[in-house]
Amino acid sequence: MKVLIADDHETARIGIRKALMTIEDVEQVVDARNGDELIEALEHERFDFLILDVSMPHFDPLITVQSIRDQYPSMFILIVSAFDDDVYVQGLLNAGVHGYHLKDQPLSDVTQAIARILSGETWVSGPLVNKLLRSTNRRSIELSPRQVDIARGLSNSLSNKEIAEELSLSIKTVENHLTRLYRQLNVNSRLEAMAYIHENSQLLGQRGQSIYKKTSSSMPLASGEVSIIVADDNQRYRRELCGIVGRNSPGATIYEAGSWRELYPLVEQVHPRLIFMDIVLGDEDGISHTRKIKQKLHDVKIVLITAYPDREFHRLGIESGALAMIDKKDLDTPTIRQILLDVID
Template identity: 35%
Template sequence: MQKKKTKIKVLLADDHHMVRAGIRQLLASAKDISVIAEAGDGREAQSLIQKHMPDVAVLDIQMPNASGIEVTRWARAHLPQIGILILTAYDDEPYVKAVLQAGAHGFVLKTAGADDLIQAVRDVHEGKSVLDPSITRKLMSSFFTVTGKKETIALTEREMDVLRLTAKGFTNKAIGVQLQVSNRTVQGHLAHIFAKLQANSRTEAVMRGVSLGLVPKVDE
């Protein structure tokens, strides 16, 4: 008898009730996703995250009491195993960079299709990085110098291997299997990559790597 798959537990936080209702309905249409709690502000989101321990927290950026960015920082510091997906109407570069620096695993616009949102939740749950294609295009140009020339970044051969596998969406564990090294070794390589690329998250490192020609451009 085939074992029944456990649903992905999602917490949804947005200060607009009608928006939450619509997003919840979209996510509920996926058989492998279950919205287990809803929050109307950032403080409530933190409380419910601690109480329900969701697999993925889907957060709006602009919320009373604590923004989605503040909740993300808090979650990364206290509950790093929980996936964070920012779902927002804001695509301004400062917002995007703040989200990436806070450590979110994904950033999707509210204009995204239902299938894109559902897949984003699945990808974040699997440890992959998710970035809306339109945001990717905006960030690409910002990673160039003022003169338009690309910076020279020296990564070791093994760091290049780790960066390329990260760009393909592999988790640390999967990268370790591919390269036949421990999870701790992969984490060490990623720390060096982050420092050299001046990145604060996997997504930011991949985007910078793409802009510098270190890894192939992601499909839009």
């Protein structure tokens, strides 16, 4: 078994390495001191097990862990950290890690953790168990539209300045919103808030009636408990499309995604009935991702949208499982309403 230890503290790496040497199946141990070295090691060698400290330099834990799980699904991941916040721990477990070990617990427990994980169990250090059980009883939280905007910025690892620029707000206003958001989420730091949001992506949804401002002249659809995702990296277009969907389906819960990194956690947590998805989202194509999403959720309906209609793209999109592919200039209110009628009713 090949093991990669990623920790910026040399004493921690040495201690973990010594513990690993007592495991008969361990053949090779490689060290990484920061996030950059971790990614480089993963790109050059194949590892069976990753032991990871999440507070290293050049490392965004939640986002990177999700990416690692997507790229190396067969590799086991054990977090070894001094950070014991239950929201943060739960966020990482939901991101796909196989265990979480506290650094203040006996180092010999690392070998036990590895054995449990290899046998198919999830390992959590004893002191964390009660915290995690208590966290399952937290009250439900509903965010305002502006809080949703701020929360989405946090989930994308944006700085206060970047959030302010994206929302055309002052940095001070963003800071005030963050203070209220932390209070509402019952967390004490940016890191805890990010973990909570990643764990509870459903917080980022808004009811249709809260999105549109004017009353529609047509009768809104009776959408009930329906979740709809609008995925497009053009924020202005995405908001316009959300507004049309909300106007015609005020009872639905509507989520926004500006990247694949945002989209996949939403798909897994809210199980949408319908996704409007740009065929080009960032640097990747919507056709291959349509296929992946349909493999996970067979019943979801996906409408691919594009500013560059092409007959071959249309054929490939339909073959991948999309309900339709529509030119953005043709995606007006009557068209969206018909799609909602077909999917919801």
